[in-house]
Amino acid sequence: MKNVTLKQLRYFEALAHHGHFGRAAEACSITQPALSVQIKELEQDLGAILFERAARQVRLTTLGEAFLLRVQDVLRAVEGLGDLARASHTGLVGRLRLGVIPTIAPYLLPTIITRLSRAHGELDVFVRETMTPKLVQELLDGRLDAAIVALPIGEPSLVETELFSENFVLIRPRAEAGNPVPNGEELRRMRLLLLEEGHCFRDQTLAFCNIQSSLPRDGLDGSSLSTLVQIVDAGMGVTLIPEMAVSVETRAASVSIARFAEPQPSRRIGMIWRKTNPLGEQLMQVAEIVRQAGRQIRGQSS
Amino acid sequence: MKNVTLKQLRYFEALAHHGHFGRAAEACSITQPALSVQIKELEQDLGAILFERAARQVRLTTLGEAFLLRVQDVLRAVEGLGDLARASHTGLVGRLRLGVIPTIAPYLLPTIITRLSRAHGELDVFVRETMTPKLVQELLDGRLDAAIVALPIGEPSLVETELFSENFVLIRPRAEAGNPVPNGEELRRMRLLLLEEGHCFRDQTLAFCNIQSSLPRDGLDGSSLSTLVQIVDAGMGVTLIPEMAVSVETRAASVSIARFAEPQPSRRIGMIWRKTNPLGEQLMQVAEIVRQAGRQIRGQSS
DNA sequence: CATTTTTCATAAGAAAATTTTATCGCAACC
DNA sequence: GGTTGCGATAAAATTTTCTTATGAAAAATG
Structure with a gap:
């Protein structure tokens, strides 16, 4: 079953649905022989017959029916992959591992987390509070996605973006x-x-x-x-x-x-992350949210 | 997400596992460029980056991690397809829709069902008891897989195999x-x-x-x-x-x-099924079991 | 600090796969 | 008994995927 293709599974589903090679092929936007070949190959890969070809009727075998259920699960799961990716376009998705230094964390975090989950409900924020050298190390090791620290850090493989001065x-x-x-x-x-x-x-x-x-x-x-x-x-x-x-x-x-x-x-507070992190754009969004949180807090205390 | 391939998903999993293009490629028995290209194409299809390529380290992005979980589900499900097919080689699998005439059913069925489920535990037997013409029709319509009737039937699209005479x-x-x-x-x-x-x-x-x-x-x-x-x-x-x-x-x-x-x-009792049914071989197995059941019953009554 | 090594990306040609067009054969239908 | 519908098969065309060769960037080495 090393050579089973998603294409074959899609064709299989179509044929199961239409019960007719010609129409199933049309639904798949291919010609009938292409479908025939792929179904045949699928059956050979599996070493089992999925369809009973009777005159004027193509019917699933018992095995075929059991198959169909599973195949539909698989195809649906694959679609789910696409959805997941699409969701990640729009906003942040998944998990954000954020480090914060102890002299910032208690004052900024409540506001940050409130704002982040308001803006990106799908985001799980995991916070690590420790001192700068550890944060930098964990960032470099890939155990954190970003950190809020005092600038400058001067680590060449990290990007720094200023958030505010205090x-x-x-x-x-x-x-x-x-x-x-x-x-x-x-x-x-x-x-x-x-x-x-x-x-x-x-x-x-x-x-x-x-x-x-x-x-x-x-x-x-x-x-x-x-x-x-x-x-x-x-x-x-x-x-x-x-x-x-x-x-x-x-x-x-x-x-x-x-x-x-x-x-x-005073000191400059900024956010840092790996230059190589392809989610840089999204992290910039996070930085902007943190910036707003900073403004809000300094507004309250003045 | 129309062009995602299982191949790509398998490569993705390997790369996620090894964190190294060269070794992942080796594990997949392909060359490194082939892997690079497929991963790149997967990322393009998805419109999202799955791996963070840092110097000397290939790491999953947050999205990539979420992906991995789902991809593993998919791949496992596909393997499951193979298992299903393999299981069907060995013996009967799934559902057997068996028709039996009323003058046979009450005496033969208990023994048949006992023997069938002993021989093929995975088999769900669905029994329909009605008279010959209806059985033949339902067989021809594909609503039954086989039927036990008195021979001969003489329907050209059906196979007949004799079970016993009584x-x-x-x-x-x-x-x-x-x-x-x-x-x-x-x-x-x-x-x-x-x-x-x-x-x-x-x-x-x-x-x-x-x-x-x-x-x-x-x-x-x-x-x-x-x-x-x-x-x-x-x-x-x-x-x-x-x-x-x-x-x-x-x-x-x-x-x-x-x-x-x-x-x-006397009359000859036999089993019939569609000539086109690709599970003919398995149905022959069923016939043999029914034959044994018949012998057992006649042995008892004599 | 220059050199070598490691590692991933890219390009071009080769191989493999998929698809289309054309055709056959079978069974149903008139 | 000819015609038609339908799936299988064959050969050719196309597309995809792979390999070999090479490049580029960062890291390790001397």
């Missing part, structure tokens, strides 16, 4: 609300709370203060922005958080929020 | 058990009970007595051998029944059973 704001205990806002240099001499090693946001903060990240520091390292804010709330220091995190993280804390003077510290 | 025996009230056994001529003058018009057994009985079947008769016509025997039991006449019916029909009646002198009245 400023960092200073979080201080409420008691210090009236104090002048320090600049980067002054922050170095304050008790500045940072995220653990590996978070890009830690490096971005340090860069603002002109501190070598490798230098030993006395500060407590928090595992999340949420933790940092709680420590500040306890009066044990100050910290920076991206403005997108402000409304969520300061809701339950009595801390003061201060913007820096221009040029404010 | 004698007719005389059934009389027990009171008449001692009387001499009449011959055909003498029967004409007795109160001979017959089946209704249309039963071949009626005609066979009349032929034995040299009676024109069209002649008006005073006798009561019974609708089954069972009925006839009951009427005899009530002392209202005598009748003939095929020996195969004896043990069943006389079990609950107090009648006497008498064999005729040679040449005993």
Whole structure:
């Protein structure tokens, strides 16, 4: 059964339906001999007779009838393949494996997922939250389709598209609300709370203060922005958080929020994926949706 | 999606499995370009990209993965077609629509069905019990596969194969058990009970007595051998029944059973089917099973 | 950093398959 | 008994699919 063709199965179905070689051939837009030959070959491949050729009547054998049912299933399944492909033209289909860094994920994801499933109901979104190097590696390994990270990444086999920029704001205990806002240099001499090693946001903060990240520091390292804010709330220091995190993280804390003077510290957030990914166009659609989600969130918090 | 080939689907599966054009091609026993071309054509047919070709790695796209699942279903279903055909080589498969005349059916069918399902478990036997002309018609119309009738039929488009012969025996009230056994001529003058018009057994009985079947008769016509025997039991006449019916029909009646002198009245029972039926060989197998069933039954009643 | 290797895509010619046209043979129908 | 309808078969034409040869790009190697 190595040589069975879909063509043969289609012809078979037509002949079963019409019970007449000539008309079945016509329905298939071929000539009658072509049909005869293909049916004969199918029967030979199978080593069994599917049709009983009586004078003036072509009838399915018992085997033929059992066959017909299965063949129809097969043909229908093949049509289904076409449908699947067609559906993927229109929009995104299947599964999107999206990585997001931890300093973005909690604030952006709810909105992204809402918007994605509104725009592409057929899409299963699988989210991975981890730090940039891991995301990049998993992207390169093909275990992720795209990731939302801070730019630039500079990996040549990845495409980067910018989503938005976000400023960092200073979080201080409420008691210090009236104090002048320090600049980067002054922050170095304050008790500045940072995220653990590996978070890009830690490096971005340090860069603002002109501190070598490798230098030993006395500060407590928090595992999340949420933790940092709680420590500040306890009066044990100050910290920076991206403005997108402000409304969520300061809701339950009595801390003061201060913007820096221009040029404010900030970072560019973007989406990345493999250059070779043929679904680049669709990923661009996803990026656009994330962009809108970002706008919406920054609109709410301002 | 009119031009998708099973070949393409098989190649697709191989490539998905190996993730490497060269090795997949080898697995398919073709060269790498042939595979490349077919995959490309499949993708074009579908209007969608199934594989992401990265340097040193060929990976399924999200769509490709969804595809793979369906494609495997299709390929498996096609293999199933082959299995079905192969199964039909070995023995009978599917459905056997068998017609049987009423004067045979009750006595032979239980044994036939037992034996058939023992020999061919996959076979669904559908039985139709009616008189010869209807059976022949339904056979010719393709609504039956075979029929068990009294020979000869003489329909040129049907094959006949003899199964066995059976004698007719005389059934009389027990009171008449001692009387001499009449011959055909003498029967004409007795109160001979017959089946209704249309039963071949009626005609066979009349032929034995040299009676024109069209002649008006005073006798009561019974609708089954069972009925006839009951009427005899009530002392209202005598009748003939095929020996195969004896043990069943006389079990609950107090009648006497008498064999005729040679040449005993008898009939040939055979199986018939369309000459054009390509399953003739299998039907011959069925005939053989019926033959054995007949032997078994006559063995019991003797 | 240049060279070689690996790997997929493409092109051209060869082989195989499918299809069409033409024709035959059989059985039904008039 | 000729005619017609229908499927099978044969030969030729066409299309499809394959192989061989080659190209191009990225990765591995020295």
